[in-house]
Amino acid sequence: MAYKNVVSVKVCGRTMTLTGNESVEYITRVANYIEEKAAMLRNSDSSKNLSATMVSVLTSINIADDYFKALEEIEELKKMKGISVSVSNDGQKMVSLEEYEAVKKQNKKLKADADELTKAVEEKVSELENVNSRLEKEVSELKANMEKVKDENLQLRLKAESLENDKKEISDKNERFVIENSVLRSEKNRLETENSSLKTESENLKGQVNGLKADNEKLTEEKSNAESSNEDIKNKDVQIEELKKELENSAALYDELNKKFGALQEDNIKKIAQINHLKSMESRFLEFEKKMKEQKEIPSETGGKKAPSQTGQNYYKRI
Numbered sequence: 001m002a003y004k005n006v007v008s009v010k011v012c013g014r015t016m017t018l019t020g021n022e023s024v025e026y027i028t029r030v031a032n033y034i035e036e037k038a039a040m041l042r043n044s045d046s047s048k049n050l051s052a053t054m055v056s057v058l059t060s061i062n063i064a065d066d067y068f069k070a071l072e073e074i075e076e077l078k079k080m081k082g083i084s085v086s087v088s089n090d091g092q093k094m095v096s097l098e099e100y101e102a103v104k105k106q107n108k109k110l111k112a113d114a115d116e117l118t119k120a121v122e123e124k125v126s127e128l129e130n131v132n133s134r135l136e137k138e139v140s141e142l143k144a145n146m147e148k149v150k151d152e153n154l155q156l157r158l159k160a161e162s163l164e165n166d167k168k169e170i171s172d173k174n175e176r177f178v179i180e181n182s183v184l185r186s187e188k189n190r191l192e193t194e195n196s197s198l199k200t201e202s203e204n205l206k207g208q209v210n211g212l213k214a215d216n217e218k219l220t221e222e223k224s225n226a227e228s229s230n231e232d233i234k235n236k237d238v239q240i241e242e243l244k245k246e247l248e249n250s251a252a253l254y255d256e257l258n259k260k261f262g263a264l265q266e267d268n269i270k271k272i273a274q275i276n277h278l279k280s281m282e283s284r285f286l287e288f289e290k291k292m293k294e295q296k297e298i299p300s301e302t303g304g305k306k307a308p309s310q311t312g313q314n315y316y317k318r319i
Helices: 024-043 054-082 097-225 230-296 311-318
Strands: 005-011 015-022 085-087 093-095
Touching: 005 024, 015 024, 024 097, 054 093, 054 097, 054 230
Parallel strands: none
Antiparallel strands: 005 015, 085 093
16 A cells, blocks of 8 residues: 655654655654654753663653553543433433434544554654664674774874884984084094195195205206316215205105005095985985874874885884
8 A cells, every 4th residue: 555645754863754644744743742752851861861772762662651641541531521411210320312422423533543643653663663773783883893993093003102212213313323424524624624734735845855856956967067176076965965865854754745645535535435425324314204204194084094114124224
């Protein structure tokens, strides 16, 4: 049998569509009655913390209570209804036919209303039971999801603590690298200053050696020109020997300075290589720290999390 009336109503705080053969006004009145009973229960101080399932169950119980009380009232009305009676000659009470028909008609109407209310309550109880079953299933699923989320949050906290420890260790290493880099830069500046000084001194020595060579050539020329005078030759020879010794000393000093200069250049190259290495490590650390910050800014609302990066571990191995 097809239903002829479809009505959208709000029952127990939920909007739903009801169908039936009764009038729209009647279906709406029944739904409003159930909603009023549920609202009274939700607004009471003793029921504020109840779940939607419990509110639906208690509303059903209250409606059933109203139904049975209505039946009792009907029975009382049947007993207490004022019906005029007459007494026959033989002493028996007589009821007029019109009054009997009126009472019978009223009782029939009350019974029909009670039957409709009973049917509506039974349908609503069945519907609420279905809603209750669905809500219990949803609650069970929500509990399972909550446990899963708790486990995921625990794993995320552990990963966050591990990342914080890694960050602290990297920060400590970076501080040590900055100190070492500062020391190496100071050493580099000192070596560059010393190197510049040695270059200047080497140039001066070269000039002295060239001057001594010129003096030696000049003295040699003077010796050849002064063969006529033995005394002058002897003096020149003495001067030449002294100049030779001075030249040898200067040459030895020049060689020693050249060795020092070469050693300083090698040491300088090593220090520059160390400084370049530290700059490369500093660039890697800044890139790693940037990735760490990007990982921390990933939102956690969806529940899906990226696996922790292994960049920190590879970074330590490269060091």
